[in-house]
Amino acid sequence: MAIKTVIFDFGNVVAFFDHSRAVARLAGYTEFPPVEIALKLYGSQIEDAYERGAIDTAEYVREAKLDARLTCTDEQFLAAFVAIFWRNLEVCDLIPRLKPKYRIVLASNTTRAHFDAYSKQFADVLAHFDHLGTSFEARARKPEPAFCAHIQEHAYCEPHECVFVDDLPTNIEAAERFGWTGIVYRADGTLADKLLSAGVEL
Template identity: 25%
Template sequence: MINTIIFDLGAVLIDWNPHYLYRTLFDSEEEMIHFLANIATSDWNEEQDAGRSLEEGTEMLVKRFPDHEANIRAFYGRWNEMLGAAFDDTVAILKKLKESGKYKVYALTNWSAETFPVALERFEFLSWFDGIVVSGTEKMRKPQPEFYQLLLSRYDVKPEEALFIDDNKRNILAAEQLGIRSIHYQSPEQLTTELQQLNIL
């Protein structure tokens, strides 16, 4: 019986997208896409999510791509401009689950420890969680199994009693390997349907 719901944050509850910033910095969509696919890549950003300092990550990339220094430094220098609004429909689902009193709700997020305080300040609903495990703080990240295990151990959660919600299929597969039932998030409507099928909503 499920008594614990574990949410991812980015792209599920919070809109974060580098395009918001870089569309203002590049003359064309093609240039922007090339920069984010080949220079300031998601793999590079995930190393900061896993605990590497923003300064170290930035300086490493500037050294490799000196011609792109200004745009590289903008990634964390203007990081706030990549942070969009909350996804209100998904936040409403979180609210229903929390207010039902039937479930503990936790967040398991790949997020730099240095930028996460910005989200905490901006999004009041983050205070609703019974606990939040941040990759940058723990120096491990999804889909590493020990990161999921950390949350389970810290909050005394049994895998078979938990449900994990994430937009990244890679992260879903890792959770399922640990025996955690999961929902691959695609939209609030789809999430609602799947939660109703499980008699959770």
């Protein structure tokens, strides 16, 4: 089996993220404790709708501010909301080594605001990708089959010719049911060996 396309998740693979960074910056604008803020921003139906592209950024910000009783401006909210990412050197250093031999595709459950922010923050790494696939573009989220099907349209090969790297086992299980070879990512320095075992040359 010849691998032709390597597909990467973004969050906690290409870059790490921590929602508590945003919550800490927003905590001064509401009487809710941080745990409640996090639930209202990230554990709600509006967040799911936003990641699916069912609502736009303006609607999400409006509803999130109302739910969390935030007194900040929209600009202050968004500045905090997207300031959650930092580079994963292990993966970022591997991607340029893969590019000459493979098609590289991103497969990210993300919002438009987060995507716009990390596309700029990590422009040097993402420049190596042939396609940046997102849940808001797919109108579906991992681990749903519709998400995999959307990404497959941009793989330019058959499912069995794809390797997918994601940090969540549930997403890998769904990918393997779809026909991809899955690698559960752990930040332990073993990704290169796992890629080699999956038939990816470095």
